[in-house]
Amino acid sequence: xxxxxxxxxxxxxxxxxxxxxxxxxxxxxxxxxxxxxxxxxxxxxxxxxxxxxxxxxxxxxxxxxxxxxxxxxxxxxxxxxxxxxxxxxxxxxxxxxxxxxxxxxxxxxxxxxxxxxxxxxxxxxxxxxxxxxxxxxxxxxxxxxxxxxxxxxxxxxxxxxxxxxxxxxxxxxxxxxxxxxxxxxxxxxxxxxxxxxxxxxxxxxxxxxxxxxxxxxxxxxxxxxxxxxxxxxxxxxxxxxxxxxxxxxxxxxxxxxxxxxxxxxxxxxxxxxxxxxxxxxxxxxxxxxxxxxxxxxxxxxxxxxxxxxxxxxxxxxxxxxxxxxxxxxxxxxxxxxxxxxxxxxxxxxxxxxxxxxxxxxxxxxxxxxxxxxxxxxxxxxxxxxxxxxxxxxxxxxxxxxxxxxxxxxxxxxxxxxxxxxxxxxxxxxxxxxxxxxxxxxxxxxxxxxxxxxxxxxxxxxxxxxxxxxxxxxxxxxxxxxxxxxxxxxxxxxxxxxxxxxxxxxxxxxxxxxxxxxxxxxxxxxxxxxxxxxxxxxxxxxxxxxxxxxxxxxxxxxxxxxxx
Numbered sequence: 001x002x003x004x005x006x007x008x009x010x011x012x013x014x015x016x017x018x019x020x021x022x023x024x025x026x027x028x029x030x031x032x033x034x035x036x037x038x039x040x041x042x043x044x045x046x047x048x049x050x051x052x053x054x055x056x057x058x059x060x061x062x063x064x065x066x067x068x069x070x071x072x073x074x075x076x077x078x079x080x081x082x083x084x085x086x087x088x089x090x091x092x093x094x095x096x097x098x099x100x101x102x103x104x105x106x107x108x109x110x111x112x113x114x115x116x117x118x119x120x121x122x123x124x125x126x127x128x129x130x131x132x133x134x135x136x137x138x139x140x141x142x143x144x145x146x147x148x149x150x151x152x153x154x155x156x157x158x159x160x161x162x163x164x165x166x167x168x169x170x171x172x173x174x175x176x177x178x179x180x181x182x183x184x185x186x187x188x189x190x191x192x193x194x195x196x197x198x199x200x201x202x203x204x205x206x207x208x209x210x211x212x213x214x215x216x217x218x219x220x221x222x223x224x225x226x227x228x229x230x231x232x233x234x235x236x237x238x239x240x241x242x243x244x245x246x247x248x249x250x251x252x253x254x255x256x257x258x259x260x261x262x263x264x265x266x267x268x269x270x271x272x273x274x275x276x277x278x279x280x281x282x283x284x285x286x287x288x289x290x291x292x293x294x295x296x297x298x299x300x301x302x303x304x305x306x307x308x309x310x311x312x313x314x315x316x317x318x319x320x321x322x323x324x325x326x327x328x329x330x331x332x333x334x335x336x337x338x339x340x341x342x343x344x345x346x347x348x349x350x351x352x353x354x355x356x357x358x359x360x361x362x363x364x365x366x367x368x369x370x371x372x373x374x375x376x377x378x379x380x381x382x383x384x385x386x387x388x389x390x391x392x393x394x395x396x397x398x399x400x401x402x403x404x405x406x407x408x409x410x411x412x413x414x415x416x417x418x419x420x421x422x423x424x425x426x427x428x429x430x431x432x433x434x435x436x437x438x439x440x441x442x443x444x445x446x447x448x449x450x451x452x453x454x455x456x457x458x459x460x461x462x463x464x465x466x467x468x469x470x471x472x473x474x475x476x477x478x479x480x481x482x483x484x485x486x487x488x489x490x491x492x493x494x495x496x497x498x499x500x501x502x503x504x505x506x507x508x509x510x511x512x513x514x515x516x517x518x519x520x521x522x523x524x525x526x527x528x529x530x531x532x533x534x535x536x537x538x539x540x541x542x543x544x545x546x547x548x549x550x551x552x553x554x555x556x557x558x559x560x561x562x563x
Contacts, residue, residue, distance in 0.1 A: 002015075002120055004120075011122070013120050015118045016119050023113055026069075033103040034105060038100070041094065041096060041131055042126075043091070043162075047087060048078055050081065060078040060080070063107075065106040075094065086146075086286060093194065133163045134225070135227050136227050138218065141237045142157050146285075147207075147242070154204055156201065157198075158198055159199060162232065169187040169189055170221060170223070176214065177215075182201065210260055214238050217235055218234040259291050267347065268299050268347055273360070275303070275356070278313040278315075284360070330363060334371070335371060350376070352376060354367055354377075355379035360383070361403075364378035364380040365385035366385075368393075368399040377400030378400070379506060380403050380405075383403065386427050402478075405430045409484070409486045416428045431478070443468055451463070462482070465480075
């Protein structure tokens with residue numbers, strides 16, 4: 001669950017992977033001599049959460065030893081942002097004045113998991129240098145990277161004196177994507193070597209529409225002049241502006257996160273991304289990175305928030321055995337969201353898809369069975385179909401299915417749980433699930449193969465089986481992660497594939513129009529009472545259009561007539 005953002009080659013200790021005792025994890029330098037050094041600064045990049053979990057908080061410190069490592073003294077503690085899902089790489093500069101004039105000094109990066117199952121610490125770009133002259137460094141930008149539509153952001157950060165001259169004044173200039181610049185002067189300062197100053201700019205950033213906005217921030221005019229090293233004067237970040245919304249559905253006030261980038265046209269596709277049991281819309285938005293894909297490919301994405309069950313855990317209702325008293329209709333919730341987003345032609349209601357993790361993946365199968373008229377395709381990640389749902393699964397349209405699943409999944413077993421040993425409810429194996437939909441749609445195996453094992457250290461590989469019929473629309477694909485666990489490959493676990501990208505590419509490959517599933521007309525079947533168009537007008541001639549088939553038992557099917 002602790003994924004480290006790319007940063008070239010770096011060193012890390014990962015408590016999440018092993019859940020072992022990491023209270024004494026030290027990364028130690030060779031002996032260092034500072035006897036003839038007047039000033040010294042330690043500079044490094046850090047990826048550290050400092051999050052509290054189950055009563056424990058992981059801790060990161062810079063320490064030194066004068067006795068060869070027999071004892072250690074804390075020089076400074078590194079602050080995390082408190083949220084493993086929002087952790088980013090940050091630059092740090094530490095003044096080493098406390099150990100100047102000493103020789104054979106050991107410096108160490110010490111990670112302590114506080115005796116719990118925590119996260120970890122990654123370090124890169126370690127440099128110890130002797131500062132000279134006038135040098136102000138833009139060390140860190142501290143403003144949030146995700147904000148709600150309509151809110152303002154204070155542009156803030158940290159300036160460090162990495163030179164020898166005392167910094168008394170400077171200007172901070174920021175701009176949005178190279179557009180209009182905003183400048184503020186800071187004076188009456190006294191920042192000595194190795195010390196830092198936290199600034200907040202007087203001019204806020206405000207966005208009136210959703211999207212990704214690059215922000216460039218520069219320190220300039222240091223002590224009324226240009227400093228001696230311009231390479232460390234600027235940093236850039238981006239602010240993702242998203243909509244946090246509410247909708248009343250089925251007797252409940254429901255929450256969701258919605259993001260439609262400026263790159264997406266009117267009537268664009270919509271992808272729902274559903275979190276796992278006990279998870280949140282915010283969490284899966286952060287680790288799935290679907291907003292980035294939405295910007296790249298021009299679609300809208302919605303992260304619905306499950307409500308709490310009687311145990312206080314958030315969920316999507318698929319009928320788990322221990323939730324027999326739950327009445328919330330999450331299928332209706334998503335259909336209400338589709339209606340909301342399509343009301344102003346924001347999205348194309350005929351190009352709606354859903355993916356999800358674990359419980360969110362289980363929910364995908366429910367949508368494929370019970371809302372096939374509303375969803376073109378689903379991509380369950382580490383998900384399964386409840387046996388009760390499979391037994392009653394009679395979709396009127398083919399819904400494309402991509403399942404990505406690890407063979408060592410210890411939550412949602414690859415081999416199923418047909419006797420309900422774990423209490424979720426009975427469910428078939430993943431291969432049996434795929435076979436069910438292959439038979440239902442009348443498909444055949446088209447291709448098999450393996451993805452390149454580009455990450456040899458993750459302990460897993462990915463193979464694929466793709467089912468379909470040549471020149472027809474229906475598709476059912478299975479990506480098997482051999483050795484993989486209960487993961488979202490690409491975010492954590494297997495790193496050979498990016499599950500989010502694979503899900504979108506699968507959705508994008510599906511036909512423009514859904515295809516009705518042909519059912520045999522045998523004695524005793526329901527009979528067609530009438531056929532109408534979408535306005536309820538009865539039609540007698542079947543021309544290319546969307547029609548509603550109304551049966552004598554009261555059921556209705558929407559069909560796309562193409563010829």
